[in-house]
Amino acid sequence: MIEIQNLSFGYAKNKPVFKNLNLSLKAGNIYGLLGENGSGKSSLMKIMAGLLFPQEGSCVVEGYRAQHREPGFLREMFFLPEEFHVSDLPLKDFVRTNAPFYPNFSQEQFQLYLKEFNIAEAENLSKLSYGQKKKVLIAFGIATNTHLLIMDEPTNGLDIPSKSQFRKVIASAIDENRVIIISTHQVRDLSGLIDPIIVIDQQEIIFNELLDDVSEKLSFRLLTKITEEDKVLYSEHSLKGTAAVLENTTGDFTKVDLELLFNAVLANKGRIREIFSDKKVAEDFQGE
């Protein structure tokens, strides 16, 4: 659905944000895009939305070059940026003005999601808080039924009940024709929702894996003591013990802790890359 090839991008000449980046995203998935502050998550999302242009290489969405923002592309793409502005309109006028851009917009779904988020349809946007406005945009974005839905830090600013409502509505919105991309620092908010996980670091994608493959290759354990046999890739001390990411040498599947995974990927990217590329070589070999 999205093919990014040899993409280089930067805001200033000698300060690249991405160098020769390649990424392929497939419909039917809710991708989680993770990275430290300034790693380029928002920039990548804006490139996919056609709002920033590659200096080299290409970003093609369902056959359209994103940067050309052709009508056929715009009809099938909704982008919720981290910072947004909405006009002071009654909600029904907001819908009347914006819904016609999206041929598959569903008023019925929009109402359902608003109800889930406890927002009355009679509201005027000027009377809503930041978090409530965000929920209106999330509800609208999902109800557009576009093939590509991009959300930059959607749970930022949402209260605790809204975060679980968010998970519920997003989980109901994915289908085989749609790709959803969500960037976040709050990985715990999105655990059980995002899969695969993509990590950006230092101008490149350093990790792009399905959680099933993560469970197969890595173990997430709370250890009281680390022994020499434990192939520890990353560990953190806590009051409960040492939370560790290890190479999965036993074949047992443990539950993936996204925060630990992210920290491990950043702290030990060379070894983690080797572990996952071994798997890909083996799969390619089997496929021959």
Ligand SMILES: Nc1ncnc2c1ncn2[C@@H]1O[C@H](COP(=O)(O)OP(=O)(O)OP(=O)(O)O)[C@@H](O)[C@H]1O
């Ligand atoms: N409008 C801009 N002009 C110049 N540089 C920019 C601009 N926007 C972002 N940058 C730079 O580009 C790099 C990537 O920024 P980006 O906002 O894409 O990162 P991010 O991963 O989304 O960060 P955060 O997690 O803090 O939101 C950073 O070094 C940032 O300073």
